[in-house]
Amino acid sequence: MKIKSKETFLLLFFLFGLIIISSCRKDFDTILNTGKLEFSKDTVFLDTVFTNIGSSTYSFKVYNRSNNAITIPKIRLEKGIDSNYRLNVDGITGKDFENINILAKDSIFVFVETTIDYSQVSTPLYEDRLLFDSGDNMQSVTLITLVQDAHFLYPSKSNGVIETIIIDGVDTEVQGRFLNDSELIFTDEKPYVVYGYMVVGDESNAAKTLIVNPGVKVYFHQNSGLIINNNSKMEVNGSLNVDGQEETEITFQGDRLESDFDNIPGQWGQILFRTKSFGNKINYLNIKNASIGLNIFGDGSNTNNIIIKNTKIYNSSFLGIWGNNANIEAENLVISNAGVSCFAGVSGGSYIIKHSTFANYWNSSLRNTPSFILSNYNVFRREDEEIVVLNLNEAIVSNSIIFGNNNIELSLEKSDDQANFNYLFQNSIIKFDDTGGNFTNNHLFDFTNISIYKDIILNGNVDFKDFLSNNLEIDANSNAINKAKINITQEVPFDIKGLQRALPADIGAYQFKN
Structure with missing residues (x-):
């Protein structure tokens, strides 16, 4: 019996081997x-x-x-x-x-x-x-x-080593260079492709201005971006697109043009404004798929760092706008889908925001941070970094929407230090569903206090048309309709699409049109 079993095993092994060999043959008949x-x-x-x-x-x-x-x-x-x-x-x-x-x-x-x-x-x-x-x-x-065809902006290379940026005498080890004076006007003749970081200004901090004309398209390679140096500024002069005419809005995005990359966050770096960069102006700019859309540093003074109008920032892997003790004015600003927050004004500063929409429905990873943050210290500091408390001189958010897929989409982080912490939210929709009662005794979120929260719609129905595809226009069932503060609307009479606002107008960057 043992012999027969062994013979059977060998026969089966031999037949199985033939099957494997025949299945691997390349000389099959065709x-x-x-x-x-x-x-x-x-x-x-x-x-x-x-x-x-x-x-x-x-x-x-x-x-x-x-x-x-x-x-x-x-x-x-x-x-x-x-x-x-x-x-x-x-x-x-x-x-x-x-x-x-x-x-x-x-x-x-x-x-x-x-x-x-x-x-x-x-x-x-x-x-x-x-x-x-x-x-x-x-x-x-x-x-x-x-x-x-394109204009290519990239750092030079010497003996195989790519040039790095020296700022204030310090080698940043960031690959890039200072833009030449002849490169400081971007035209729509052909797109721009950026490798590394291009700096507006020079090593002596001389005043320079980058002018971006209507219709310009700038495509950033991975780990690339712009730095606006001290005493220099950027003017982005887009305008509303009109059907049948040349495109006049301006776009900053990654250089991967395949449709699969249309909405992939973090494809490039950031636009960074240094502390002494004042008088920046942005109008009709679309920023897509950056790590940080706009990273704005200020010195806490009353000097305006930047005015932002009619601008959309989508799919930032970290922050849409990061204000650091900055002085920012914004109207008709739309920021959606960021890995951390749509807007963060930290380390104090001054923030005046009118008729804007912040909506975070990030679904690429876990997000436990709210859509909108104000603080008088840097909440994003390293754990071993000292807390520096600075004055939040003023933060006024009017006729705006702060929403998303988290229960809590507003964060106010105030140190116990005696620094100023002045803020006002008025005629706005805010998502703040404190189901766990964690903020019941926190006076910063006392929505009955009309000195800091006036005519707020808490956890209202925003009724966005398609938030997953970054379409934050409101639809017919939105609680935002006809709820805007009239005197603010008179300062911003047209919405981001150029539609004249009614009185009373709708909250947010978009006016509902039936």
């Missing part, structure tokens, strides 16, 4: 392709690329639906070796392939990528075809890419 291939895509659109910058890799599948294994005698790019497309067909790289086999009822992958020199093509829309077989059996898949 027939020639008959021109009946099927494709997962008949056209592959490679999203817009900048000149001489490589695209992402795109793919499609080639199906053999027949009951026979087939051989495709030839697969090639129509433009041959001169084509700007690069291929990988069934694990083989090249531009011309012979005798590619596909098993019966099986498929293979084709991967495509490109790098195109704008000056070497006759039209920005670059096309080629990938041809399968020839003669009557020939089939094709079209490849299409839009290539854009």
Whole structure:
């Protein structure tokens, strides 16, 4: 019996081995392709690329639906070796392939990528075809890419070492450089692509101004951004887009143009304003997918650091706006979906906000911080860092919405120090659902105190049209309708879309239009 069992085992092992060997054979019998291939895509659109910058890799599948294994005698790019497309067909790289086999009822992958020199093509829309077989059996898949010329701003390199920024005599070890005077006017002739941090100003802190004209598009590479140095400033002069005319709003976003990256946070760094950067103006700017949209430092004085109007900041992985003892005025400001908070005014300062909307429905990770923060010390300091308490001279939030998917979307952090902590919320919708009673005895959140909370709608129905896609326009059931303070509306008579506000107007950056 033992011998028989052993013989049985050896026989089964031998048969199993044959199965494995036969399944791994590459010399299976095939027939020639008959021109009946099927494709997962008949056209592959490679999203817009900048000149001489490589695209992402795109793919499609080639199906053999027949009951026979087939051989495709030839697969090639129509433009041959001169084509700007690069291929990988069934694990083989090249531009011309012979005798590619596909098993019966099986498929293979084709991967495509490109790098195109704008000056070497006759039209920005670059096309080629990938041809399968020839003669009557020939089939094709079209490849299409839009290539854009651009201004490229990047640090210089010496002996293989990339230049870093020296500010106030200190090497920051941040890759970047100071913009030349000839680079301080951004025009809409073609987009700008930024590598590293570009600094407005110079090492001597001389006064410089970066002017961004209507319609400009700035694309930032990973770990890139702008720094506005002491005594320098930035003027972003966008205007409302009008249908049928050239686009005039201005966009700052990451340089990944594929549709899959439309709403991916943290693709680039930040726009940082140093302590002595005064008189900055921003109008009709869209900031997308940064780590920090605007990082604004101030000196606690009455000198205005920045005026922000008609601006949208979406999908910041950390903060939409971070004010650090800054002096900020904002109207028709929309900030949505940030990893920490939409707006944080910390370490004191002055913040005047009118007809704005802050809504945080962040869903990329756990968020335990509120949408809107005011404090007289730096709540984001390191644990080993000393607490420095500064005056919150003034914070007035009027006709605005503070909302999100957390129960508590407003945070007021006041140190026990004697520093000023002056604030007023009026005619605003605030999400503050203290179901646990944690703030019952906290006088900072006494919503019955009309000296600090006046005509507040607590936990109202905002009725945003589509907050997940950053559309924070209000709909017909919103409690914001007709609840705005009239004298504030008279100071901001048009909403962010250029619609004239009625009296009484609607709370937030958007006026409801039926």
